[in-house]
Amino acid sequence: MTENFKSFSDVPVTRRQIENCSFSNWYPFFKDYTPKAEIIKPIPEKFVQYLEQDGISLPTEQHTSSFYTGPIEKNEENEYSDWEEDEEDLNVQDEDSSDEEDKESQTPKLDPVIDFPEFHNRLKSVLEKFGAVTPKLNWSAPQDATWILPNNSMKCTEVNELYLILNASNYIMHDLQYAFDDCSDSNDTKEKPTYELILRKWFDINPALEFRVFVKENQVVGVSQRDLNYYDYLKPLGDTFKDLIDEFVEDTVIPKFPDDSFVLDIYIPRPFDKIFLIDINPFAKKTDPLMFSWNELMTKEKNEEDDYELRLVLKNNTGRFACKEHSENQVPDDVVQASLDPNSIRELAEKWKELLAMQDKEETSH
Ligand SMILES: Nc1ncnc2c1ncn2[C@@H]1O[C@H](COP(=O)(O)OP(=O)(O)OP(=O)(O)O)[C@@H](O)[C@H]1O
Numbered sequence: 396m397t398e399n400f401k402s403f404s405d406v407p408v409t410r411r412q413i414e415n416c417s418f419s420n421w422y423p424f425f426k427d428y429t430p431k432a433e434i435i436k437p438i439p440e441k442f443v444q445y446l447e448q449d450g451i452s453l454p455t456e457q458h459t460s461s462f463y464t465g466p467i468e469k470n471e472e473n474e475y476s477d478w479e480e481d482e483e484d485l486n487v488q489d490e491d492s493s494d495e496e497d498k499e500s501q502t503p504k505l506d507p508v509i510d511f512p513e514f515h516n517r518l519k520s521v522l523e524k525f526g527a528v529t530p531k532l533n534w535s536a537p538q539d540a541t542w543i544l545p546n547n548s549m550k551c552t553e554v555n556e557l558y559l560i561l562n563a564s565n566y567i568m569h570d571l572q573y574a575f576d577d578c579s580d581s582n583d584t585k586e587k588p589t590y591e592l593i594l595r596k597w598f599d600i601n602p603a604l605e606f607r608v609f610v611k612e613n614q615v616v617g618v619s620q621r622d623l624n625y626y627d628y629l630k631p632l633g634d635t636f637k638d639l640i641d642e643f644v645e646d647t648v649i650p651k652f653p654d655d656s657f658v659l660d661i662y663i664p665r666p667f668d669k670i671f672l673i674d675i676n677p678f679a680k681k682t683d684p685l686m687f688s689w690n691e692l693m694t695k696e697k698n699e700e701d702d703y704e705l706r707l708v709l710k711n712n713t714g715r716f717a718c719k720e721h722s723e724n725q726v727p728d729d730v731v732q733a734s735l736d737p738n739s740i741r742e743l744a745e746k747w748k749e750l751l752a753m754q755d756k757e758e759t760s761h
């Protein structure tokens with residue numbers, strides 16, 4: 396292939412385009428359509444370091460009670476019949492692991508209460524104001540780390556939940572380290588963006604009514620259902636959704652958004668008379684094309700007459716999507732439990748050792 400030819404599905408994106416999609420850059424234009432949110436910008440450098448450090452350390456706050464930092468009490472759920480027996484093992488393990496612990500103590504972990512107390516208090520006051528929030532950085536929400544919270548969602552009601560979910564997420568790390576990768580003007584990708592933390596007031600969303608709208612050169616080229624499950628009531632509503640989408644894109648978004656290509660995430664709750672804007676994403680490969688492919692979206696001809704397709708999961712095409720979203724970035728329930736309870740970590744490690752021993756035995760006997 397010569398330099399004159401672009402690969403079929405090239406989707407060039409500039410740093411400016413990515414920056415336009417940073418939450419604080421578009422939110423002021425569309426406040427009336429977006430659920431309540433508080434923007435904290437810039438965030439302290441120490442907080443960025445805290446997110447980037449290995450492991451998770453929660454604040455050592457005194458006089459506040461938290462599900463996450465309170466003492467572990469024996470109860471029905473975590474009491475084991477072999478409790479006493481294990482205590483001896485634990486002591487032995489302690490001696491074994493003293494080297495590790497020494498190493499750890501040489502690099503003290505950052506502590507929100509000590510290293511960024513004002514920011515920490517700001518988080519608490521927003522939580523107090525909103526009751527429950529869901530966080531995101533400039534572009535990404537920690538959808539891959541819901542496993543770390545007991546309700547298995549991004550709903551945070553106390554400050555420790557914010558620290559846990561943000562720390563555990565690879566999507567958050569993406570924003571911190573790779574936001575400008577793949578930009579066509581990528582020479583200056585090393586220049587860091589100004590990071591922001593968004594705390595969105597929590598409201599219960601019906602995922603069936605979330606859609607992703609692809610707009611290329613000021614024209615809608617396709618709309619996809621966002622949650623890829625089959626919902627029988629969507630199909631008859633197609634025209635209603637399209638009318639709302641056309642009006643919203645033409646009259647509200649295009650006049651204000653600085654780019655002519657972008658991808659909207661919208662929510663259309665009952666009674667289907669208003670659109671909520673959840674997010675604006677770059678028209679770029681890093682944005683999931685869901686039920687389309689980027690090839691398809693890029694090759695849609697600009698033609699006023701041509702109507703776009705609202706693509707829904709139909710009864711007979713569920714196969715491709717039958718897996719849980721973000722599951723490739725999640726971990727098993729055992730590990731979740733273990734992360735919250737040191738006793739379970741020990742149990743998990745024991746089970747793991749047993750399994751390995753069994754595997755060794757099988758291999759040697761063959
Ligand atoms: N205020 C809110 N309350 C409850 N849930 C919300 C709220 N805002 C967003 N969500 C849920 O969180 C999901 C992810 O949010 P968002 O689209 O901002 O994340 P993202 O990281 O930009 O995702 P993507 O990588 O797909 O662009 C939404 O699909 C929606 O279901």
Ligand SMILES: [Mg+2]
Binds near residue numbers: 534535660
């Ligand atoms: Mg997004």
